[in-house]
Amino acid sequence: MIFVIPFIMGAAVLATAAYGAVKGTEGFGNINQAKEIGERAQHRHEKAVSDLKVDWEAANRLAEVYGSLQIRVRHRTIGRFVAFIERIGQKASASDMKFLAGLEGISIQQLKEYKTVALEGQEVFQGVTSSAGAGVAAGATAVGVAQTFGTVAVPQFFGLFSTNVAVSQLGMSGVAAWLGGGSMALGGAVLGGIALGPALAVGGFQIAGKGEEALTKAREYEAQVNVEVAKIEEARDFIRQVERRVKELGTLVSELDSRVALLLNELESQPFDRVQDAAKFQQVALLVKGLVEIMKTPVLDSQGNLNSAVANIQAKYRNL
Amino acid sequence: MSKMAAFVSGADALQQLIAHYFEYKQIAEQERTKRREIKAWENESLAKIKAQRDLLMEYLDRSFDERSKNFQQLFDVVDRAIASGNNEQLGLALDSITELAKSSPFKELANLSSVQAALADPNHEWKF
Numbered sequence: 001m002i003f004v005i006p007f008i009m010g011a012a013v014l015a016t017a018a019y020g021a022v023k024g025t026e027g028f029g030n031i032n033q034a035k036e037i038g039e040r041a042q043h044r045h046e047k048a049v050s051d052l053k054v055d056w057e058a059a060n061r062l063a064e065v066y067g068s069l070q071i072r073v074r075h076r077t078i079g080r081f082v083a084f085i086e087r088i089g090q091k092a093s094a095s096d097m098k099f100l101a102g103l104e105g106i107s108i109q110q111l112k113e114y115k116t117v118a119l120e121g122q123e124v125f126q127g128v129t130s131s132a133g134a135g136v137a138a139g140a141t142a143v144g145v146a147q148t149f150g151t152v153a154v155p156q157f158f159g160l161f162s163t164n165v166a167v168s169q170l171g172m173s174g175v176a177a178w179l180g181g182g183s184m185a186l187g188g189a190v191l192g193g194i195a196l197g198p199a200l201a202v203g204g205f206q207i208a209g210k211g212e213e214a215l216t217k218a219r220e221y222e223a224q225v226n227v228e229v230a231k232i233e234e235a236r237d238f239i240r241q242v243e244r245r246v247k248e249l250g251t252l253v254s255e256l257d258s259r260v261a262l263l264l265n266e267l268e269s270q271p272f273d274r275v276q277d278a279a280k281f282q283q284v285a286l287l288v289k290g291l292v293e294i295m296k297t298p299v300l301d302s303q304g305n306l307n308s309a310v311a312n313i314q315a316k317y318r319n320l
Numbered sequence: 321m322s323k324m325a326a327f328v329s330g331a332d333a334l335q336q337l338i339a340h341y342f343e344y345k346q347i348a349e350q351e352r353t354k355r356r357e358i359k360a361w362e363n364e365s366l367a368k369i370k371a372q373r374d375l376l377m378e379y380l381d382r383s384f385d386e387r388s389k390n391f392q393q394l395f396d397v398v399d400r401a402i403a404s405g406n407n408e409q410l411g412l413a414l415d416s417i418t419e420l421a422k423s424s425p426f427k428e429l430a431n432l433s434s435v436q437a438a439l440a441d442p443n444h445e446w447k448f
Contacts, residue, residue, distance in 0.1 A: 016337045023344065205337075205344040212351035219355050223362035230366050234373040241380045245425065248387065252421055255395055259402065282407050290414040294421045 017204075024204025030211030034218035041218075041225040048232040055239045062243050063299065066250045070295050073257050079118035080264055081288050085111060088272045110289065117292055245299055256291040260284055383425040390420060 263284045267277060394417050401410035 012334055016334065016341065020337065020341070205340040209344045209347040212348045216351045216354045216358070220358050223358050223365075226362055227365045227369065230369040230373075234369060234376070237373060237377050241377070241384070241426075244380075244384050248384065248391075249421065252391065252417065256417075259398070263402070279405050279407060283402055283410060286407065286411050286414050290418050293418040297418075297422050298424075 020204030022204070023208035027204070027207035027209070027211030030208075030215045034211070034214035037215075037218040037222050041222040044229060045225045048229045052232050052236055052239075055236050059239050059243050059246070062246050066246050066253075069250055069253060073253055073291065073295065074117050074120060075122045077257050077260050077264075078114050078288060078292065079122055081260065081284060082111070082115045082118045084264060084268065110285075114288060114292065117295075242299065249294060249297060249299065252294050253291065256287055256294065260287045260291065263287070380425060387420060387425065391417065394420070 263280060267280055267284065272281075394413050397413040398410060398417070401407070401413060
């Protein structure tokens with residue numbers, strides 16, 4: 001009977017070793033699966049960041065278009081209005097000018113402001129047209145629209161990951177190193193002959209454990225990426241709303257601008273008559289006042305500071 | 321190797337194997353628990369982000385639509401005032417346009433909780 005015990009024990013060792021080998025195979029499978037999960041997640045994150053950058057650049061371009069519209073309006077419309085006043089001022093008597101300046105919506109101070117606005121527009125307009133390469137971007141920056149955009153890198157701007165978390169940071173390198181060590185240990189065990197079975201089983205269980213850990217790390221990374229991608233999608237939606245605001249302001253400027261141009265056409269078509277044209281002149285002045293006010297309005301908050309507005313929104317979000 | 325030595329060696333090996341097996345079982349269980357927790361955190365975080373996103377976009381969409389309608393109506397008043405020469409009315413309509421333009425639709429987002437309450441209230445009157 002005593003001779004049977006080693007056989008039973010040997011069979012038990014072999015059975016456990018076989019089970020360990022199966023678990024080891026499972027462990028390798030899990031490690032590979034973890035690597036694939038990590039790589040797929042990383043790819044998704046990279047794509048989301050790249051899409052966000054594309055949207056951001058599109059919003060920047062829209063802001064530049066609005067900036068160049070402002071320059072044209074300042075240069076052509078406000079400038080034309082100022083020139084008109086200067087023209088009639090040269091011909092008008094002091095009492096006429098006093099009368100005009102006394103109309104509601106027109107003051108000497110406002111006229112000075114319009115002149116400055118028009119001059120700024122003219123300078124930028126000439127600067128842009130004289131250097132072909134500068135394009136609308138220079139103009140847009142000069143009127144302070146585009147500079148509220150684009151100076152901050154997009155991911156940081158929205159408080160998102162600025163860099164990708166690489167798969168190697170999942171602890172995969174640790175797993176790989178262990179596997180390297182493991183195979184050496186297994187090699188030693190083969191040389192050891194008799195200890196081969198237990199060593200395989202021990203290695204199998206250890207690999208299986210490492211596989212479970214790798215799978216957890218990969219899932220953790222994948223979950224973080226999924227949450228981050230959801231935030232990026234939210235940021236992209238927000239950019240679309242910022243674009244809507246830019247379009248809103250641009251439409252208002254265009255609407256007012258076209259009305260000013262029509263009225264100025266009428267006023268300029270005949271010699272200015274203080275009594276007959278005063279009402280029309282006042283209409284132009286009121287429209288110009290609105291135009292200048294709207295062009296002063298920043299795209300986002302009262303300080304024209306996109307960052308603080310977004311930071312504020314984000315801060316409020318978190319408390320919901 | 322004597323029989324006794326082989327026996328001792330086999331028993332040691334079996335003991336070692338069993339120890340490693342239980343160690344593996346413990347790790348596997350711990351890791352499964354961690355993965356369940358990760359899944360729960362992920363679901364909760366995604367649901368929260370979605371709720372915030374829906375709230376923000378719904379508010380801004382409504383706000384911009386309403387503003388667009390108001391601007392259109394105000395420009396109708398502007399055109400009528402220009403045509404009839406009613407400069408007082410023109411001034412008032414233009415003031416309303418500039419005031420509305422200056423009031424950023426993003427400004428109210430600073431107080432999202434009130435927006436949330438307003439969205440939940442079907443009788444809330446939206447003024448932009």
